[in-house]
Amino acid sequence: MQAQARTGAASSRLEPAIETPIVMVGRVGRRRAVAHMNLAAAQAGLRIGQAIAHATALVPGLVLHDLDPLADQAALHRLALWAQKLYSPTVAVDGDDGLVIDASGCAHLFGGEEKMLIDLRARLAKAGFVAQVAIADSWGGAHALARFSRRSVFVVAPGQTGLQIADLPLAGLRLPADLVENAGKLGFDTIAELEATAKGPLARRLGMEPVRRLDQAFGRVAEPIEPVMAAQTVRARKVFAEPIGAPETMARYLTLLVDELCVALEAASLGAKRLDAWFHRVDNQIVAARLSLAKPSRDAKRMVKLLCEKLEAVDPGFGVEAIVLAAFLAEPLSYRQDEAGLGQARKASADLTGLVDTLSNRLGADHVYRLASTQSDLPERSVRKAPALDPLEAHAWPIDWPRPTRLFRHPEPIDTVALLPDAPPAAFSWRGARRRVLRADGPERVFGEWWKADGELARSRDYFQVEDEAGERFWIYRDGDGEDPQSGSQRWFMAGVFG
Amino acid sequence: MEQSRSPAMSLTRSPAALDALRRQVRSLETVDQATRAVLPFGVAQIDGRLPGGGLQLGALHEVAGGADGALHGAAAARFTAGVLARADGQVLWCLRQRDLFAPSLAQVGLRPDRVIFAEAGDEAGVLASMEEGLRWPGLAGVVGEVGKLSMTASRRLQLAAEKSGQLAIAIRRWRRAAEAADLGQPTAASTRWRVSALPSTPLPVPGVGRPRWFLELLRCRAGDAFDIELEACDAKGHLRLPAPLADRPAGPDAGAGQDGRGLVAA
Secondary structure (H helix, E strand, O other): OOOEEEEEEEOOOOOOOOOOOEEEEEEEOOEEEEEEEOHHHHHOOOOOOOEHHHHHHHOOOOEEEEOOHHHHHHHHHHHHHHHHHHOOOOEEEEOOOEEEEEOOOOHHHHOOHHHHHHHHHHHHHHOOOEEEEEEEOOHHHHHHHHHHOOOOEEEOOOOOHHHHHOOOEHHHHOOOHHHHHHHHHOOOOEHHHHHHOOHHHHHHHHOOHHHHHHHHHOOOOOOOOOOOOOOOOEEEEEEEEEEEOOHHHHHHHHHHHHHHHHHHHHHOOEEEEEEEEEEEEOOOOEEEEEEEEEEEEOOHHHHHHHHHHHHHHOOOOOOEEEEEEEEEEEEEOOOOOOOOOOHHHHHOOOOOHHHHHHHHHHHOHHHEEEEEEOOOOOHHHOEEEEEOOOOOOOOOOOOOOOOOOEEEEEEEEEEEEOOOOOOOOOEEEEOOEEEEEEEEEEEEEEEOOOOOOHHHOOOEEEEEEEEEOOOOEEEEEEEOOOOOHHHOOOOEEEEEEOO | OHHHHHHHOOHHHOOHHHHHHHHHHHHHHOOOOOOOEEEOOOOHHHHOOOHHHOEEOOEEEEEEEOOOHHHHOHHHHHHHHHHHHOOOOEEEEEEOOOOEOHHHHHHOOOOHHHEEEEEOOOHHHHHHHHHHHHHOOOEEEEEEEEOOOOHHHHHHHHHHHHHHOOEEEEEEOOOOHHHHHHHHOOOOOOEEEEEEEEOOOOOOOOOOOOOEEEEEEEEEOOOOOEEEEEEOOOOOOOOEOOOOOOOOOOOOOOOOOOOOOOOEEO
8 A cells, every 4th residue: 555644734833822813925926915824814714815905904913924935845845854754764845835755664663554643743733833644545635635634633544545535625636726716617626526527528628637636646646756855865876777677686786876875974974874765666656665773884785785685575566767775864973993802801792783783674673672670560560671772771670579481461360269368379270270379479569550540549469479289380469459449359360470 | 631531521431433433523513613612500410411511502402391381481481591691691582472571581690781682473583583693793692482493494593503603592382282292393403401390499488489490301412311300590590409419418509610600612
């Protein structure tokens, strides 16, 4: 699925009160006219394209700002570069008020498409932009939904784009304003009406543009996104006279490009932290591959090895006619002398950057980690993931208290025979097997963390280490203190297994 | 002469021709290896029966749990952590599912700043990650939790380990009890261990004492199988013979050497 998100950012600054009507003044021919306005101005009855003299007469106290299209474009470009760092390598400016992001294969990093859009919107809000975001199968579809769906976050299920954009006005199709007006005169108001018309007569009346835009919105023709690039981004580009398609050929040219890139990086004293490769296909599609590195590097051999692993996911289609390689995240990197030493002494501080890079590019960045301690008595909260290469502070797990080797993510309910309130069970059955408890240690009482959730205020758990006749040792707990019903359900659970 | 002969004590009793032949075979087997080192357990009853006097570095070893341990592999994981705690350097631990509880690794001496976890979703991913880790110089060892270990996969791991001289340990762990029979299948691993829980050391007061294991060496290249009852790893990863079995009074570290660390070249 080719999923695209776009943001329509109303470029209203937040300083003035929200109820002040503000318009941006643009020019239509020689006339000064309303180019953009805020919600208050729209509610006062103004509309885009109205003469400024007329608008000021209608709304007393109207605040006017001159439109600076060049500065707006520059700001939008900067915003696109920012989005590129965070979300996806393929981000472009869409029109004069939006961004388009190719989110294929990026959404899972945020836990799903909807979460990604919410995250995007929240980050933009922090920067002072009110944004509407939508994700759809095609650029055209997402463009229309972001602007005209009246929802701030809109996620369209794959294949549903056509259905969702049907009732939106024609202006959502990225058509020139006069064309929309002409179509309105002919009786076309919504996208569905235009779509239902035979394309031949439509093209004769309104030209090819509406047909092309319809095809793009419904995903019938491909529409490549040419990503933005900052001027200082270190990049390398190779255009082929004949399209290439064989994986070995692509790998060979990638090697050349990486070498070229590394020379450029060295000249700038930079090391790449992230590499993006775009493969321009002959059918006008762009396929992107992204490589993340744990530490800045310009080790060409390693980058080539990691990039070639990503080549499996690149479908060259009918051929690739150009490859662009860019280091979007680059950090200063200078040479460092290795410590001199004999084998053993160096082993403890061996550089594992390459290994961590390889594994995290293969398995996903959040699948390679260290487990560090956190300040919590609840066993499932006492462990947190830490980046694999960051130094860890001294750990604070209890050394003398029983801690099982396997801790179940979901404690399993068990049936027990136990004296209340604080004796360990005499027997329990777990996973269909009944076990008699011969020895037990406990309880270790753990209280709920009321500063995390109100519901945990009165809660407690009693953990016991128990051993059955065969010598298998288990960690079980009772939800509650055995007396007070406020403290928990008083049911027993299997928490983990000791080695 | 005395010193150089002592690690290979079983060979000294063989006829000279057989001895020479064995030495020749061993040099063929280890032709590309820079070092042939072992990691001793520090328990004479185990080390004495292993070729070279300890767990061979630069080789693949299998560890499985007995009974229910074949499914949860808790004792196997703790045993493995104890072995690696006594080695020096970083450890890569490849997981299939996330149920390993890091505090218990710290309790046998494998500190959190020494382990990097790689969570590969399936067994193929675990094997590929293990191999990648084994090819990387500078790790102390690589652990992977796998169920099925084919001859081809184990040979790849064994070769990768031989090249880098790292300790490779495959914790065999299955999803269903019926699959555990897979442990009988041949692999290229140089040793195969099984760790089962035994009732803990009795205490004079109610409570659970120091855990005990029944450790079986099921298969050993150039060595014989045996089994032994042990007290589980302590805070530094050392095993210990239960007091009544040791031929000396129970001390704080009976059976363990000075600190059990250090490499013995054979």
